[in-house]
Amino acid sequence: MQCREVRDLIDSFLAQELLTETNHEILRHLSGCPSCRADLAERRTLRESLQRAFARARDLEPRSEFSAELGVKLRDIAQAPPRRGLFSHWLALAATVVFGVGLVGTLWWTSRLLRDRDLAAAAVGDHRNCALHFALAEKPISLAEAAQRYDAAYQVLEELPPAEILTSSGAARVLERHSCLYAGRRFAHVVLRYHEKLVSLLVTSGGGGISTNVPLDAALHGESSVGRIDDMSVLSFRSAKHTIFLTGDVNRAELSSLAEVLAVPLTRRLSSTQTHRSTLALATASPRLTTVMPPDDSRSGID
């Protein structure tokens, strides 16, 4: 074994991670190499000094009750009932059956995620978790990687919208573009600063029916309303195979202005990308700007 190999392995040697044979080779080398012995001694000293300094530093010590308090909080979390328990699922299923708008059994389970409100709620949730709180369970990935692994159309978001967007009610600026996962759904995510607020443009494959479909030209002339979910305005429009959401803590006029600028180029590009991928003749009909309605129990909150 050469000196360079030994020095590359010294950390693993000190951490006792090496195979017995490798350990023996290192020990054999060390017995005849004063230079590597000195290097090993120095690294050991550095390691021990740092560990000692960390362990003894009063500034780094947690409060004496920190662990106990944390344990109590975590135990409370562990014992808290799940947010959506079995009961609420059954209740939702019962409501679906009663009103004749849903399916049952497995079909209900698989289609549930595609329903408007869940999808819109997921978009709003992603906006909150990723753009506002940065509390995603999985690290965001680049749009290029997402395009390669999940959906080639996500690549479109690398260029669209442009870095600066001018709308009739002010300018928006792109802060970040990536792809992230929320509630099991993958989004291409563009974070914008608009009217001093963070607004998210989220694109996801498929997507569901939208509660209220409003033709684009009608919506652009102020005939639509913007739904609110979880204190966020949310508006969606669709291309042939994607649902696009705009959501943020801005008012309905501001969100509509942004949609006016983004809807046509975005849906056109998303649809044409799909055409290239699937070689299917997809209709590039005019995009439909749509409104996501809030849950029934908060309809009074619609702007």
Place this chain on the structure above:
Amino acid sequence: MRMTKKGAPVDDHAWAAFEAEALPHADQLFRVAMWFERNRQEAEDLVQDTMTQALQSFHRFQRGTNCRAWLMTILQHIRSNRRRSRFRSPVIDDPEDRIAETIPFVPPLPERLTDEDMLGALGRIPPHLQEVIVMCDVEEFSYKEIARTLAIPIGTVMSRLHRGRALLRQQLRPAAERRQKEI
């Protein structure tokens, strides 16, 4: 093990496993969090968020692997998300990094150093080099664990360690000379 749909353990058995394997690392996680955050409240929040997320994802933890390294991966992920929220513009160039790349001479590790000297010198080198040194020399994580925790290649871990230790030795020299004079 029974889990909620969100992945949080709900039964006593799951909680007991988490309490036995993960919770004992809270104090050590705090020390590392405190080192990086330099703010007690932020460090406590960071550790609490880390442990909460770990509890909800505990079914993903592979038994028999290094639990502290797994927790540190979550902690680093939360830190990087928070950093992203504070500094959205990507850092194009890091002058300290360039300085670190061009260290002309690596002095030997001086003797007669106090804990304050060690921590003071460590605190003066670039944060990304501090990270690998803390994980390797204080936490005793393997290169592979550090690479996974920081989401960087193993080669980068090794080069950062090399540069970080060289810079650390440079930073320790004045302190060592002071101690020598005191004697």
